[in-house]
Amino acid sequence: MAGKTLYDKLWDAHLVKQRDDGSALIYIDRHIVHEVTSPQAFEGLRLASRQVWRVDSVLATPDHNVPTTVKERASGVEGIEDPVSKIQVKTLDDNCDSFGITEYKINDRRQGIVHVIGPESGACLPGMTVVCGDSHTATNGALGALAHGIGTSEVEHVLATQCLVAKKMKNMLVKVDGKLGKGVTPKDVVLAIIAKIGTAGGNGYAIEFGGQVFRDMSMEGRMTVCNMAIEGGARAGMVAVDETTINYVKDRDFAPKAAHWDAAVKEWINLVSDDDAVFDSVVELDGSAINPQVSWGTSPEMVVDVNASVPNPADEADSVKKAGMERALEYMGLQAGQKITDIHLDRVFIGSCTNSRIEDMRAAAAVVSGRKKAASIKEAIVVPGSGLVKEQAEAEGLDKIFTEAGLEWREPGCSMCLAMNADKLGAGEHCASTSNRNFEGRQGYGGRTHLVSPEMAAAAAIAGHFVDVRQFAKEA
Amino acid sequence: MKAFTKVTGVAAPMDRANVDTDMIIPKQFLKSIKRSGFGKNLFDELRYLDEGQPDQSCEGRPVNTEFPLNFDRYQGASILLARENFGCGSSREHAPWALDDYGFRAILAPSYADIFYNNSFKNGLLPVILDESIIEQLFNEMYATEGYQLTIDLEEQAVITPSGESFSFEVDEFRRHCLLNGLDDIGLTLEDADFIKAYEQKRRAEAPWLFDTIK
Numbered sequence: 212m213a214g215k216t217l218y219d220k221l222w223d224a225h226l227v228k229q230r231d232d233g234s235a236l237i238y239i240d241r242h243i244v245h246e247v248t249s250p251q252a253f254e255g256l257r258l259a260s261r262q263v264w265r266v267d268s269v270l271a272t273p274d275h276n277v278p279t280t281v282k283e284r285a286s287g288v289e290g291i292e293d294p295v296s297k298i299q300v301k302t303l304d305d306n307c308d309s310f311g312i313t314e315y316k317i318n319d320r321r322q323g324i325v326h327v328i329g330p331e332s333g334a335c336l337p338g339m340t341v342v343c344g345d346s347h348t349a350t351n352g353a354l355g356a357l358a359h360g361i362g363t364s365e366v367e368h369v370l371a372t373q374c375l376v377a378k379k380m381k382n383m384l385v386k387v388d389g390k391l392g393k394g395v396t397p398k399d400v401v402l403a404i405i406a407k408i409g410t411a412g413g414n415g416y417a418i419e420f421g422g423q424v425f426r427d428m429s430m431e432g433r434m435t436v437c438n439m440a441i442e443g444g445a446r447a448g449m450v451a452v453d454e455t456t457i458n459y460v461k462d463r464d465f466a467p468k469a470a471h472w473d474a475a476v477k478e479w480i481n482l483v484s485d486d487d488a489v490f491d492s493v494v495e496l497d498g499s500a501i502n503p504q505v506s507w508g509t510s511p512e513m514v515v516d517v518n519a520s521v522p523n524p525a526d527e528a529d530s531v532k533k534a535g536m537e538r539a540l541e542y543m544g545l546q547a548g549q550k551i552t553d554i555h556l557d558r559v560f561i562g563s564c565t566n567s568r569i570e571d572m573r574a575a576a577a578v579v580s581g582r583k584k585a586a587s588i589k590e591a592i593v594v595p596g597s598g599l600v601k602e603q604a605e606a607e608g609l610d611k612i613f614t615e616a617g618l619e620w621r622e623p624g625c626s627m628c629l630a631m632n633a634d635k636l637g638a639g640e641h642c643a644s645t646s647n648r649n650f651e652g653r654q655g656y657g658g659r660t661h662l663v664s665p666e667m668a669a670a671a672a673i674a675g676h677f678v679d680v681r682q683f684a685k686e687a
Numbered sequence: 688m689k690a691f692t693k694v695t696g697v698a699a700p701m702d703r704a705n706v707d708t709d710m711i712i713p714k715q716f717l718k719s720i721k722r723s724g725f726g727k728n729l730f731d732e733l734r735y736l737d738e739g740q741p742d743q744s745c746e747g748r749p750v751n752t753e754f755p756l757n758f759d760r761y762q763g764a765s766i767l768l769a770r771e772n773f774g775c776g777s778s779r780e781h782a783p784w785a786l787d788d789y790g791f792r793a794i795l796a797p798s799y800a801d802i803f804y805n806n807s808f809k810n811g812l813l814p815v816i817l818d819e820s821i822i823e824q825l826f827n828e829m830y831a832t833e834g835y836q837l838t839i840d841l842e843e844q845a846v847i848t849p850s851g852e853s854f855s856f857e858v859d860e861f862r863r864h865c866l867l868n869g870l871d872d873i874g875l876t877l878e879d880a881d882f883i884k885a886y887e888q889k890r891r892a893e894a895p896w897l898f899d900t901i902k
Binding site: 248368531 | 705721771772783799806880895
C-alpha cells in the first residue's frame with residue numbers, strides 16, 4: 212500500500228465518522244471567528260436554541276471593518292465612524308460575550324487579522340484542523356495543519372457540532388526546488404505558482420508545498436504562500452512540519468508547555484508526507500528561475516515578471532480567456548505591450564493577511580530606509596497585521612523608518628486589502644498592493660490593484676512606479 | 688432550508704470565466720448582519736453605473752443597460768448560465784444569499800470554486816456541473832431564443848432543454864438528499880453526537896494540548 216500524504220494523515224486523524232453516502236464528519240480543533248461572516252451563524256444558533264459545542268476552541272477578533280487611523284481607533288468600537296461597520300463589530304462583541312467566546316476586542320493589543328493572530332498566539336498549532344469563515348484560513352496550513360475557509364452556514368455548523376460535513380479532497384504537490392535569488396520573496400513564489408496552475412488549477416485539491424525552497428523558507432514566508440492557496444483554487448495549502456515549524460511554535464501563548472510540549476513535538480514530527488505517498492497531481496517549478504512578480508490584470512493568475520510587458524490578448528488561443536484578458540485590460544486602463552515598469556501608480560498598500568507580519572514590515576522598511584516617497588504617490592500606508600506585530604515593529608524603530616520616508620504607519624486590521632473600512636482606492640487609481648486579490652473593485656470602486664511583494668511595494672512607493680527591487684537595491 | 692426538487696425557469700447569462708464572489712456581491716454589502724435582502728445588490732458593480740451603498744434603495748440608481756440581467760428578456764430568470772470557475776475568491780456566503788434572494792434557484796457552469804459550490808447547497812441553490820461543450824450549446828440556444836427556459840430535475844439529475852433534449856449531471860448523494868428534502872444538516876450531525884463525544888474522549892487522551900482553553 213502506498214504511503215500517506217500529509218493531508219491524508221491530517222484527514223485520518225480527524226475523521227469522526229465515515230458515512231455510507233460518501234460524506235464524512237471531520238472534527239475541528241480550532242475555530243477562528245471574525246465580524247463579517249459570523250452574525251448570521253450566531254443568529255441561527257439562537258433561533259434553533261443551540262449551544263456552542265466547545266466554547267474553549269473558539270477565538271474571535273474584529274478585523275475587516277476596523278479603522279486603521281489612530282484618531283478613529285482611539286475610542287474603540289464607539290469611535291467607528293461608519294455606522295454600519297460599527298454595528299457589525301458591536302454584534303461580534305455581543306455574540307462573543309453572550310456565548311462566552313474569547314474575543315480580542317478592537318483595541319486589545321492582541322487584536323489583529325484573524326490569519327495573523329492564529330499562528331502568532333499559538334492558538335493554531337501543527338496537526339490541528341483549523342477553520343474560519345474566511346477563505347484565507349489556509350494561511351495556518353504553514354504550520355502543518357489542515358486549515359481552510361468555510362461559509363457562514365458551516366460556521367454555524369462548527370459552532371453547534373465541532374464538526375464539518377466534508378468530502379475528502381484530492382492531493383496536489385507543488386514542488387519548488389532550487390534556491391531563490393536575492394530580492395525574490397515567498398510572495399513572488401506563490402504568484403508564480405498561481406500564474407502556472409491558474410486560479411482554478413487547485414479546485415478540488417488540498418495543496419502541499421514541498422521542495423527545497425519551502426524547506427529554506429521561514430514560517431512567515433510559508434504563511435504567505437499557504438495564504439494564497441485559495442487564489443490557485445485550493446481551499447487548503449500546507450507545508451510539512453520541520454525544525455523551523457517547531458522553533459516557531461515553541462513558547463507561544465497557547466503552545467503546549469512542559470510534558471505536553473514533548474508529547475506534541477513527538478506527534479508533530481510525523482506530519483510529513485511519506486516518501487512513497489502518491490499525489491493525484493504534481494506541479495514543479497524551478498525556484499532559481501522565479502523573478503519578482505507583478506499582477507497586471509483582474510485575476511491573480513494575470514501575473515508577469517517585473518521586467519516583462521503587459522501581455523497581448525491576441526496571443527491567447529482560448530476565446531473565453533482572451534475575452535477575460537481584453538476586459539481586464541480595459542478595466543485596468545492598460546495597453547498590451549506596455550512595460551510593467553511604466554505603469555503609473557497612485558497609492559501603495561503594505562499589509563493584509565498575506566504580507567503584514569514582522570518579516571514583511573522589516574523587508575519593506577529596509578527598502579525605504581533613508582529614502583523618500585515619490586511625490587506622485589498620493590498615499591502609501593503600512594498596516595501591521597496585529598497589535599503584537601505593531602509593538603514589535605515599533606520596538607525595532609520600523610515605524611520611524613516608514614514615517615520618515617513619507618509612508619503612513621497605521622493600526623492593525625485588514626484595511627485596504629478589501630476596503631471594508633475607510634481605506635480604499637478611488638476610481639481609476641493604480642495601487643501597488645501586498646494583498647492577495649486584484650478583482651475588479653476589490654480595493655475600492657473602480658480601483659486598480661497590482662499584487663506584489665512587500666519589497667516591491669516599498670520600492671514602488673519610492674520610485675512612483677514599479678522597479679525591479681534587485682536593481683533598486685544595487686543603486687542604493 | 689428550502690427544498691429543491693424540480694425547477695423550470697428562464698435562463699440568463701453570466702458570460703465570463705472566473706466570476707469572483709466580490710463581483711457577485713461587493714464587500715460594502717457584507718456589513719449587513721442579516722441573511723436576506725442581498726438580491727438588489729447582486730452583481731452591483733455590473734448592474735448599476737454608480738457605486739452602491741448598504742441600506743440604500745436601488746430605485747432611481749443609474750442602470751447599466753448593457754448588462755444582460757437588465758435586459759427585458761431575462762427578467763424573472765431563475766437559472767443562471769455561467770462559465771468556468773464560477774464563485775472563486777472570498778468564502779462569503781453572501782454570494783449564494785444574493786443569488787437566491789434575486790430569484791435564482793440553480794446555476795449551470797462547467798466548474799465552480801470549491802467554497803462557493805459548498806455554500807450554495809446550504810441555501811437551496813443548486814450548482815449544476817455540465818461539460819463545457821454542453822454549456823456552450825445552452826448559451827447559444829439561450830442567445831438565439833427569447834424566453835428560453837430550462838428545467839432542472841434534481842430527482843432525475845437532469846437538465847432538460849425546450850426541445851426535450853436532456854443532459855444528466857452528477858451530484859454527491861449526501862448533498863442531493865439534503866437538498867431534495869430541505870434538511871438542516873446541523874440536526875443530522877447532532878444525531879451523531881455520540882460519535883463526536885467518543886472521538887473527543889480518544890483525542891483528549893492522545894493529544895491533551897488540543898483541548899487547552901483559549902483565553
